[in-house]
Amino acid sequence: KKYNVAILGATGAVGQEFLNLIEERNFPFANLKMLASKRSAGKKIQFMGKEYTVEEATVDSFKDVDIALFAGGSASKEFAPAAVKAGAVVIDNSSTFRMDPEVPLVVPEVNPEAIAQHKGIIANPNCSTIIMVMALKPLYDIAKIKRVVVSTYQAVSGGGKEAMAELEQQVADIVAGKPVTANILPGAALKKHYQIAFNLLPQIDVFKENLYTKEEMKMIDETKKIMSDNDMRITATTIRVPVYRSHAESVNVEFADEVSVEAARKALEAFPGVEVVDNPDEQLYPQPLETSGKNDVAVGRLRKDYSIDHGLNMWVCGDQIRKGAALNALQIAEYMIEKDML
Ligand code: 2RA
Numbered sequence: 001k002k003y004n005v006a007i008l009g010a011t012g013a014v015g016q017e018f019l020n021l022i023e024e025r026n027f028p029f030a031n032l033k034m035l036a037s038k039r040s041a042g043k044k045i046q047f048m049g050k051e052y053t054v055e056e057a058t059v060d061s062f063k064d065v066d067i068a069l070f071a072g073g074s075a076s077k078e079f080a081p082a083a084v085k086a087g088a089v090v091i092d093n094s095s096t097f098r099m100d101p102e103v104p105l106v107v108p109e110v111n112p113e114a115i116a117q118h119k120g121i122i123a124n125p126n127c128s129t130i131i132m133v134m135a136l137k138p139l140y141d142i143a144k145i146k147r148v149v150v151s152t153y154q155a156v157s158g159g160g161k162e163a164m165a166e167l168e169q170q171v172a173d174i175v176a177g178k179p180v181t182a183n184i185l186p187g188a189a190l191k192k193h194y195q196i197a198f199n200l201l202p203q204i205d206v207f208k209e210n211l212y213t214k215e216e217m218k219m220i221d222e223t224k225k226i227m228s229d230n231d232m233r234i235t236a237t238t239i240r241v242p243v244y245r246s247h248a249e250s251v252n253v254e255f256a257d258e259v260s261v262e263a264a265r266k267a268l269e270a271f272p273g274v275e276v277v278d279n280p281d282e283q284l285y286p287q288p289l290e291t292s293g294k295n296d297v298a299v300g301r302l303r304k305d306y307s308i309d310h311g312l313n314m315w316v317c318g319d320q321i322r323k324g325a326a327l328n329a330l331q332i333a334e335y336m337i338e339k340d341m342l
Helices: 011-023 077-083 112-117 127-140 161-175 216-224 261-270 322-340
Strands: 001-006 031-036 044-047 050-053 067-070 089-092 122-124 145-154 232-239 247-256 274-276 297-305 311-318
Touching: 001 011, 001 297, 001 322, 011 031, 011 044, 011 232, 067 077, 067 322, 077 089, 089 322, 112 161, 112 261, 112 322, 127 145, 127 161, 127 216, 127 247, 127 261, 127 311, 127 322, 145 216, 216 232, 216 247, 261 274, 261 297, 311 322
Parallel strands: 001 031, 001 067, 067 089, 089 122, 145 232, 274 297
Antiparallel strands: 044 050, 145 247, 247 311, 297 311
């Protein structure tokens, strides 16, 4: 069986990755609709030997669509209800519906059972959250996790194609001895912008009243929902780094019981979608350059946290446009196809 697929946000970084993955994974599509905002409407996209014209998304765009893949952004709020009404299942990469109790928030390796609860919309978690829970879940399966302390090192592509271009331009300008301009990062809509080249920015998204950024609160709230554990204590600090692609995270875990490094390694090695890269003798550890363009989340630097009773430190890297966004969403669709849920 083949399915009619629509991609909303087809011209952006996540939209483009949807296309790469649909081809790579031989996703069973019949018709493919490329949708975007008015600004991108009319653009041509070459895909699998065919030329597609990007159409402006409207509430009428979803007739006969089986699966609507939403790349993210404010368009989701406007178009998700229309797509559902037209009979499509929406897999949404924006934050709009993630914490809605009626909407499953899914990482297929972690909580696929939640998909069955959907009422038309399934939310794809935030990229840094997905990458972290891929490493937490196999560990949680051997011992309850009491507390997590995470610091992220997030690539500029998390801020979109424009943020990548900004880093490239700044590096070129610095090397050429020219003055540097910053217009995008830490966020295009923010009041102030700072240089990312040869710098770090401790702000991803806007600040909330509690002094955390929205990105930090996503990691906290979404992880509890995905792992179905509201008692888990989590604190997060999210940082933008001058890396093109692939987020990295330093994750400190406190368990309720003893977990040896060997047991943790074994559990991580057995988990689908995780690759353990951890050999200090050979200087092997995950690096964003190595995980860019790959599907698996890499985990390494496994070691005890001797400052607490049952603690473990790890270093996690994952391509946030793949597993952190497009791949995860497509895996949700593949799961539904496999289980005949579409
Ligand atoms: C970032 N979390 O890296 C975002 C993308 N969804 O900015």
